Amino acid sequence: MDAAKKKALEITACKVRLGIIEGVFNAKSGHPGGSLSIADTLTYLYFDKMNVSPEKADDPDRDRFVLSKGHTAPALYSTLAQKGYFSTEELKSLRHIGALLQGHPCITIPGVDMSSGSLGQGISAACGMALAGKTSGKAYKVYTVLGDGEIEEGQVWEAAMFAAHYKLDNLVAVVDNNGLQIDGRISDVMSPYPITDKFAAFGWNVVEADAHDFDSLEKAFASTVEGKPTVIVQKSTKGKGVSYMEDNVSWHGAAPNAEQYEQAKSELEAALAALEA
């Protein structure tokens, strides 16, 4: 990836992170940790990889995205706002009564392709979208992001079997391996490891990536193969970009207070200023 493109993506990702903090702080609830861990991935998808734009939001040939780990909606909303689907001002009313932005993704929100939030279900919907594309002879691709804790759900493996059986090579699933779930380390709560071996055994093309390196993400998303669905197991840091949230399970589903908000904002603004310098 050339340096200018990489820098542009890093700047956008930083703005996405600022939007996540803005949304969760104003909502006084929500899931900042897992949102921050996928901020780079969503930025890469929406600003480089996917064939989508607000101008052709209903184009049947557009690529599709399903946030299977739906509780990290702030990351999706912030990315969609940066992309121009709605104003970044909307992030300030996230989770408020009567607001556009619901606690979990809802299909009626501009840019959201599928309602999600009950874990394990998004990947099945993504399979259906990929199958629809195959049977209609359409070239679009379907992307979905799952949590590493989410793959403890049995439905994920029903879907994994289905995607391989129907050779859904237009489907790319990302497992965001930040290593934490609500009750603690995934390895302590209910280990889904080895994640790569499990998907390989189910017949998937398995790729590994660094979730916070755009070169690595670009390479991973380009590593699809014919005849098999692809899974990208990305090593990420929960809370990435906000020092006190990083790799700290207590930031799975809690909002920062005013002081913590100011600190998060100033850290991210400093990072943004450094990038834009």
Place this chain on the structure above:
Amino acid sequence: MADVKKIATRESYGNALAELGDKYKDLVVLDADLAAATKTGIFKKKFPERFFDCGIAEANMMGVAAGLAACGKIPFASTFAMFAAGRAFEIVRNSIGYPHLNVKIGATHAGISVGEDGATHQCCEDIALMRTIPGMTVINPSDDTEARAAVEAAILYKGPVYMRFGRLAAPVINDPATYKFELGKGVKLRDGKDITIIASGLMVAEAVAAAETLAAEGIDAEVINIHTIKPIDKEIIAASAQKTGKVLTVEEHSVIGGLGSAVCDVLCECCPTKVVKIGVNDTFGHSGPAVELLKQFGLSAENIVKTAKAM
């Protein structure tokens, strides 16, 4: 009724899908390893490229159906009622109901008349479960004519639909030459003034037979077939209840949350009327021949007559 033609509505379902496949190109069918039993195998034979077996994985099947619908297909997701409404309930609620996607759920082998397989497969809770989902249409056709028509009506309606079909051969009571299916509209099968009998699905034929017996004994029963349990036809129910002052509901489903409850929901608000519910009385089923089980559970013309006379 010996000369009346009998067809299980699951057969009607499979036949209708196969017949409508040419007309509706976006129609696709999913099954969960039960194509021989749900009769979607009839569609599979004719349109193999539009049939997708999901294996024994109903949760994923419902999610796949949601994704197909989100991309413009009209998927019919098929399995037994127990697994469609029971096992996959939360997926149906969150992945189909909440985004209000255009998925049709073809649930066969509903009710006690599953027979020998027994309680684990005799789903008597599906209507109750499905009608609690906002925006879900719930259809329980009474015979072959109505079931076929209902499949096409479901295709023409944009939104999620739960359709309930039976395993047991049911008498054909509607004339295919004249029958018209109207979603959300009850059908008055017999005019009467003494009592209203409201039935659904397999019980409609029993209600008609019961009304004939009652007539011979001087009781003039009005018979209403409610094929669409949600949205329910409030007008036909209220008008009949106001006329007769007595309502008897009959369903092959739990008396908790099904047709009887839906009728009570209507009447308690508009015109409180005495209602007696015939159905499965908060109990599990058990193995046995379907026809004998129906008699044992009181899901018969004989019991309708007896109950009506006692009202």
